[in-house]
Amino acid sequence: MSYTADIDSIMNGLAPELRASIGMDTIVVEAGALKKVVPYVLQRYQHVMLVVDEHTYKVAGKKLESELNLDARSLHTVFISPNAIEDVVADEQSIVELVLAAKQFQPDILIALGSGTLHDITRMAGFILNLPFISVPTAPSVDGFNSKGAPVILRGEKKTIVSIGPVAVFADLDILRKAPRELIAAGFGDIVGKFTSLFDWKFGQLTNQEPYMEQAYLITKNALDKCVKAADLIELGDQEGIAYLISGLIESGIAMLIFGKSHPASGAEHHLSHYWEMDFIKQGRKQLLHGAKVGVACTIIAELYHRLAEEEFGLQSDVRESVRVNWEEIKQHIAEIPSAAELRAMIAKVGGPTTIEELGVPSELAETALKYAHLVRPERYTLLHAYNTKVEQ
Secondary structure (H helix, E strand, O other): OEOOHHHHHHHHOOOHHHHHHHOOOEEEEEOOHHHHHHHHHHOOOOOEEEEEOHHHHHHHHHHHHHHHOOOOOOEEEEEOOOOOOOOOOOEHHHHHHHHHHHHHHOOOEEEEEEOHHHHHHHHHHHHHHOOOEEEEEOOOOOOOOOOOEEEEEEOOEEEEEEOOOOOEEEEEHHHHOOOOHHHHHHHHHHHHOHHHHHHHHHHHHHHHOOOOOHHHHHHHHHHHHHHHHOHHHHHHOOHHHHHHHHHHHHHHHHHHHHHOOOHHHOOHHHHHHHHHHHHHHHHOOOOOOHHHHHHHHHHHHHHHHHHHHHOOHHHOOOOOHHHHHOHHHHHHHHHOOOOHHHHHHHHHHOOOOOOHHHHOOOHHHHHHHHHHHHHHOOOOOOHHHHHHOOOOO
């Protein structure tokens, strides 16, 4: 059974120019989707490069290698090396590793088999070399499988580079259902983060004239609502629940693609997550799952935003005038964000961490991030940004 009805409806509802700008011609979400990679590839490409790590090779790469059944001149598999603390990260070394391999073996197509990190490495290499890539998720862990934004680490700093999206996505439910529980919970955490990212997008549009697109907003909101309603099925690892989750993550990626920026899916909760990640890199600590960080960060931001609404933050004299003028509408949007307790209950249901203690983020870092995380993306005017940058009188 295919679970692409919602995705097909979204794609068919796009204006031709928007659909063309996305660049994807195939999205498959079903059990056994890996088998459909082979005919898709062999009809279009002669020289194929698989991008894996040791784990994702065992999960999907080895099987795809055998099913492609190409000779050594036409098929090459690249294992992205972990760093000194055994993390596979999207940094300069990993990107160069793949670029050099592609320069040597000259593939026509790259196939990313993995979660978010391997996709970011692959999309950056494809962008640099002008090579297309195919997405084969091995866990429903992030919403970046089909986005063009590549969050990468450059000189220890998290940067999101606009690069390329995949030409096709093959999400095999037989593989995704077997993903570790913490990766499934991370994907749900990334989706839950849309409660605050969608608010911050509206906030930036109202107070800072940031670009806005209702169609992208609604696609993201519908994906969020669908996944929250399916939390019981996701908790059970039910095929239908995992299908709802991965399709919701893909739909969030489509929203970013048609808007051209990450506003629909990334607000202050992502800025906190990125700030924590950069600190962990500086300290030489193993990374935490992106979606797990986003989920916990969303609860923190929700708690702050509800408090600011109760305290009538937007009516203070040292707040930007555009915030004061729109404060009543802003409060209405804050009211649509679930409370921190409600968000923690949602995340806990699927087995994700709900506090910084469970996540493993030091309290001092969490407090510092609330003061400085808005500087990760200073061009984005979130409520967290407004909270930390009062107007001089």
